[in-house]
Amino acid sequence: MQTQLEKTNDATEKEIFVKMILDAWNAQNERVDKFLAEVSDDELKTEIATGKNSGVYLAGHLAAVNDNLFEILGIGENLYPELKEVFLGNPENKEKETVSIDELKKYWGEINAELSKKFSELSPAEWFEKHASVSAEDFAKEPHRNRLNVLLSRTIHQSYHLGQLNILKK
Amino acid sequence: MQTQLEKTNDATEKEIFVKMILDAWNAQNERVDKFLAEVSDDELKTEIATGKNSGVYLAGHLAAVNDNLFEILGIGENLYPELKEVFLGNPENKEKETVSIDELKKYWGEINAELSKKFSELSPAEWFEKHASVSAEDFAKEPHRNRLNVLLSRTIHQSYHLGQLNILKK
Numbered sequence: 001m002q003t004q005l006e007k008t009n010d011a012t013e014k015e016i017f018v019k020m021i022l023d024a025w026n027a028q029n030e031r032v033d034k035f036l037a038e039v040s041d042d043e044l045k046t047e048i049a050t051g052k053n054s055g056v057y058l059a060g061h062l063a064a065v066n067d068n069l070f071e072i073l074g075i076g077e078n079l080y081p082e083l084k085e086v087f088l089g090n091p092e093n094k095e096k097e098t099v100s101i102d103e104l105k106k107y108w109g110e111i112n113a114e115l116s117k118k119f120s121e122l123s124p125a126e127w128f129e130k131h132a133s134v135s136a137e138d139f140a141k142e143p144h145r146n147r148l149n150v151l152l153s154r155t156i157h158q159s160y161h162l163g164q165l166n167i168l169k170k
Numbered sequence: 171m172q173t174q175l176e177k178t179n180d181a182t183e184k185e186i187f188v189k190m191i192l193d194a195w196n197a198q199n200e201r202v203d204k205f206l207a208e209v210s211d212d213e214l215k216t217e218i219a220t221g222k223n224s225g226v227y228l229a230g231h232l233a234a235v236n237d238n239l240f241e242i243l244g245i246g247e248n249l250y251p252e253l254k255e256v257f258l259g260n261p262e263n264k265e266k267e268t269v270s271i272d273e274l275k276k277y278w279g280e281i282n283a284e285l286s287k288k289f290s291e292l293s294p295a296e297w298f299e300k301h302a303s304v305s306a307e308d309f310a311k312e313p314h315r316n317r318l319n320v321l322l323s324r325t326i327h328q329s330y331h332l333g334q335l336n337i338l339k340k
Contacts, residue, residue: 016298017187020314024322049219049337128186144190152194152322156329163333167219 014124021127021148021155022119028158029112032062035162036108039169041101048164053092055168058161060087060099063108065154066115073147074132075118080107122147184294191297191318191325192289198328199282202232205332206278209339211271218334223262225338228331230257230269233278235324236285243317244302245288250277292317 036059044055053061064083070076078084086098099107127148130139139145206229214225223231234253240246248254256268269277297318300309309315 013183013187013298016314016316017183020319020322023314024326028326052337128183144186144193146186149190152190156194156198156326159326160329160333163330164337167222167334167337 012124014128018124018127018148021152025151025155028155028162029066031162032059032108032158032165033112035165035169036105039165043168043170044101046168048167053164054094055165056101056104057087057092058165059101059108060104062158062161063104063111064088065157066108067111069115069150069154070118072132072150073118075122076114079111079114083107182294184298188294188297188318191322195321195325198325198332199236201332202229202278202328202335203282205335205339206275209335213338213340214271216338218337223334224264225335226271226274227257227262228335229271229278230274232328232331233274233281234258235327236278237281239285239320239324240288242302242320243288245292246284249281249284253277 039055044059047054048058060083063080064087067078067080067083068088070078083099128143128146130136130145131147131150134142134145209225214229217224218228230253233250234257237248237250237253238258240248253269298313298316300306300315301317301320304312304315
C-alpha cells in the first residue's frame with residue numbers, strides 16, 4: 001500500500017505541475033470560446049459599464065495577449081501582430097472599427113489552435129526554462145520566472161476580463 | 171558555467187512550483203485588499219450591472235471562498251462559517267443586509283492573515299498532497315488534484331470577480 005506522497009512521486013513532478021497549469025489555461029480559453037459562441041454582436045459591442053471598454057475591445061485584448069505568447073515564450077512569431085497596437089498599445093477608439101467581430105473570432109480560434117500545437121511540442125523541462133523577457137542572469141537567481149509562470153499569469157489575466165465579458169451576456 | 175536547466179534543478183522543483191502559485195495567490199489577494207481599501211461604501215453597494223450581484227455580495231463571496239480553504243485544504247476550521255450560507259449557498263438577497271461592509275472587511279483581513287500563517291507551515295511536499303474533496307483512490311490516479319491545485323483554481327476565481335469589482339470604482 002503506497003502512501004499519498006509515494007504515489008505522487010511516481011509521476012514526474014514537473015509533468016504534474018505542467019498539467020495543472022495547462023489544464024487551468026485550457027479551461028479558461030474554453031470559457032472564452034463558449035462566451036464568444038453565445039454572445040450576440042450587439043451585446044459584444046456594449047460597454048461593460050458606462051465609459052469603460054466594450055466587449056469587442058476586451059475580446060481583442062485577450063486575442064492580442066494570447067498572440068503575444070509566441071514571442072514571450074520563444075515558440076514562434078505572432079500570427080496577427082497588428083492586434084498588438086490596437087488592443088495592447090492603445091486604449092479603445094470607439095469612433096473607429098479597426099477589426100470586425102467576425103475577424104476577431106477567427107483570429108482568436110487560429111491563435112489558440114497554433115498555441116496548442118506549440119505547447120504540445122514543449123517538454124515539461126522546457127516549460128521550466130526562462131521566458132524571453134527575463135535575462136539569463138536574473139533567471140539564475142529567480143528560477144520561478146519560467147515559461148510556465150507566464151502562462152499562469154496570462155490565465156489569471158484572462159479570467160479577470162472574462163468576469164467582465166460575462167456581464168454583457170443576457 | 172551552468173545551463174539554465176541545471177540551474178533550475180538546483181532549487182527543489184517543488185519549492186519553485188509552490189512559490190509560483192503562492193506568489194500569484196498573494197498578488198490577487200493584495201489587489202482585493204487595495205480595492206477594498208479604496209472603494210466607497212456606496213460604490214460597493216452598487217450592482218456590477220442592472221440585476222446582477224452587488225459589490226458587497228461579491229466581496230462576501232470572495233471572503234467565504236477563502237474561509238472555506240481551511241476545510242478543503244485540511245488545515246483548520248472556517249473562521250466565519252456563517253459566510254458560507256449567505257455568500258456561497260444562496261444568491262444575493264437585496265432586501266436584507268446580512269453582514270455589514272465593515273464586518274466583511276474585518277473578516278476578509280482576518281481570514282487571509284490566518285490562511286497566510288497556515289500556508290507558511292505547509293512544506294512543499296504537503297502542498298502536493300491531496301485536498302479534502304478528493305478520495306485517496308482518485309488521487310492515486312490523478313495526482314494533480316492536490317492542495318496547490320485548489321489554490322490555483324481559487325486564484326483564478328478571485329481574479330474573475332475582481333475584474334467585476336473593479337468596474338464599481340470611480
